Amino acid sequence: MNGATVPGTMQPYALTLDRFIDHAARWHGTSEVVTGGDGMSMRTDYARLRDRSRRLSGALHALGLGPGDNLGIMGWNTQAQMECWYAAMGVGIVCHTLNPRLTPEHLAAMLDQAGNRVLALSPDLAELGDTLARACPGIEHIILLDEPGAEGGQPDCGDATVWRYADLLEAHGEAVAWGQVDENAPAGLCFTSGTTSAPKGVTYTHRSNYLHTVHQLQADASGLRAVDTLLMAVPMFHANGWGFPFAAPAVGARLVLPGRYQDGASLARLIREERVTVAAGVPTVWLGLADHLDATGEELPSLERLMLGGSAVPQALLDRLEQRLGVIVQTSWGMTELSPLGTTMPASTPRRDAAKSGRPPIGVDLCLTDAEGVPLPEQRGPEGRLHARGASVVESYFGQDTPAVDADGWFDTGDLATIDAAGNVSITGRAKDLIKSGGEWINPREIEAIVGALPQVAQAAVVGRAHAKWGERPILVIEPRKGADFPDDLLLDALRPRVARWWMPDAIVRVPAMPLATTGKIDKQRLRAEYGKAA
Numbered sequence: 001m002n003g004a005t006v007p008g009t010m011q012p013y014a015l016t017l018d019r020f021i022d023h024a025a026r027w028h029g030t031s032e033v034v035t036g037g038d039g040m041s042m043r044t045d046y047a048r049l050r051d052r053s054r055r056l057s058g059a060l061h062a063l064g065l066g067p068g069d070n071l072g073i074m075g076w077n078t079q080a081q082m083e084c085w086y087a088a089m090g091v092g093i094v095c096h097t098l099n100p101r102l103t104p105e106h107l108a109a110m111l112d113q114a115g116n117r118v119l120a121l122s123p124d125l126a127e128l129g130d131t132l133a134r135a136c137p138g139i140e141h142i143i144l145l146d147e148p149g150a151e152g153g154q155p156d157c158g159d160a161t162v163w164r165y166a167d168l169l170e171a172h173g174e175a176v177a178w179g180q181v182d183e184n185a186p187a188g189l190c191f192t193s194g195t196t197s198a199p200k201g202v203t204y205t206h207r208s209n210y211l212h213t214v215h216q217l218q219a220d221a222s223g224l225r226a227v228d229t230l231l232m233a234v235p236m237f238h239a240n241g242w243g244f245p246f247a248a249p250a251v252g253a254r255l256v257l258p259g260r261y262q263d264g265a266s267l268a269r270l271i272r273e274e275r276v277t278v279a280a281g282v283p284t285v286w287l288g289l290a291d292h293l294d295a296t297g298e299e300l301p302s303l304e305r306l307m308l309g310g311s312a313v314p315q316a317l318l319d320r321l322e323q324r325l326g327v328i329v330q331t332s333w334g335m336t337e338l339s340p341l342g343t344t345m346p347a348s349t350p351r352r353d354a355a356k357s358g359r360p361p362i363g364v365d366l367c368l369t370d371a372e373g374v375p376l377p378e379q380r381g382p383e384g385r386l387h388a389r390g391a392s393v394v395e396s397y398f399g400q401d402t403p404a405v406d407a408d409g410w411f412d413t414g415d416l417a418t419i420d421a422a423g424n425v426s427i428t429g430r431a432k433d434l435i436k437s438g439g440e441w442i443n444p445r446e447i448e449a450i451v452g453a454l455p456q457v458a459q460a461a462v463v464g465r466a467h468a469k470w471g472e473r474p475i476l477v478i479e480p481r482k483g484a485d486f487p488d489d490l491l492l493d494a495l496r497p498r499v500a501r502w503w504m505p506d507a508i509v510r511v512p513a514m515p516l517a518t519t520g521k522i523d524k525q526r527l528r529a530e531y532g533k534a535a
Contacts, residue, residue: 028252201398264292
């Protein structure tokens with residue numbers, strides 16, 4: 001055979017997540033990972049973090065965990081949790097992140113469903129760990145993670161063995177080889193937030209998270225660089241921490257983790273002392289920061305960009321953040337089932353409209369359909385149901401045989417959206433949030449956007465209230481901005497010229513603080529329970 005006709009080949013380079021921390025340790029080994037605490041900080045770098053993670057892999061093996069097993073992790077953004085992630089994923093153990101703000105009953109159900117035998121948690125959650133260990137007899141070991149300034153007792157935890165993190169490393173910490181994992185093997189497990197329906201488990205693979213990291217690092221997405229210092233205020237238990245635990249080491253960016261302290265004063269101190277350039281988190285986090293800065297007069301000159309996601313951003317808050325902090329605010333849209341990035345507004349956009357969440361990165365496809373799932377003939381302009389597909393989009397939920405996608409691979413996000421001529425997506429509402437009044441639909445998102453643009457309003461939400469004649473009627477719930485004093489007519493006057501008369505809310509409810517779900521989104525289930533019953 002003529003050698004010239006033999007096709008060439010490329011190396012079989014598995015897309016596994018250990019490669020990110022290996023790369024960071026080799027090429028950016030001295031870049032810091034800082035964990036904030038109560039007036040103190042814990043510091044390491046990527047080289048040392050990788051070494052400790054490899055030793056922890058050996059310790060997890062000693063506790064009986066192997067490829068395919070789920071390691072429960074429940075805690076705050078810290079160095080120790082980063083080490084747990086890479087220690088587990090490096091040897092094929094699945095990181096099952098758990099939200100400590102959920103009820104013990106919900107957490108126990110998730111632990112049982114996942115078959116967790118080992119649970120790692122922050123020391124201040126020791127009492128919750130005790131409760132869960134007693135509720136879940138399958139848990140054999142509890143690991144109390146190291147955190148700066150953290151206090152917590154030594155829980156009894158029934159029959160489970162309790163390990164202090166340092167003691168576990170001393171007793172069983174032995175570096176083991178990484179990389180013997182198939183790229184299509186499970187790497188992470190995260191349950192959806194359940195703000196609009198029952199939580200469902202989403203399984204991430206090494207390949208899906210690797211490619212999601214490529215999405216996140218594109219210039220018009222996070223565009224992280226080695227010279228950046230990233231403050232990751234989004235919880236690591238919230239949809240992979242938006243992928244930043246992988247994206248930061250992938251480029252060698254300095255990483256700042258706030259621990260359990262995410263109040264305005266603590267975040268301002270971290271941003272100032274660590275010279276943070278990019279910060280990511282839900283809008284309510286940055287609302288607290290802005291209130292703190294207004295009260296103290298502090299400035300944060302190093303900060304260049306804020307990345308917001310997780311829920312709708314009121315235009316008034318976006319404008320306030322850009323003007324007060326002198327930063328660029330990047331809005332985004334995503335969900336747990338998308339790993340989570342769906343779209344991002346580029347930092348280069350000259351004027352940022354809070355209603356627009358930007359375009360999808362390469363690797364994420366979007367499509368608008370009608371209520372029956374038929375693609376709209378015109379994708380630019382009309383409102384439709386938003387569907388997604390791609391390498392980092394869910395195909396089926398954990399423990400379910402039925403696919404979560406249609407025959408063509410499209411996943412129905414449950415969101416309503418429009419796409420403008422430039423390709424920018426605007427989420428116009430949740431299909432489940434629509435209010436049917438007298439046989440006609442009312443979209444709460446449009447009312448919320450108008451009211452939320454008022455500088456006197458911190459947050460706004462609209463829910464349906466049962467009505468004997470009309471079926472449902474809209475109720476407007478607002479959290480006034482701190483110190484603002486204004487009549488209801490201010491809100492109604494803003495709505496009257498822009499919405500139909502029958503869209504006008506039947507009542508306005510003021511709350512001192514908007515109820516939030518565990519991920520920082522407005523908890524509409526709770527609002528419906530409190531205000532959705534017939535008057």
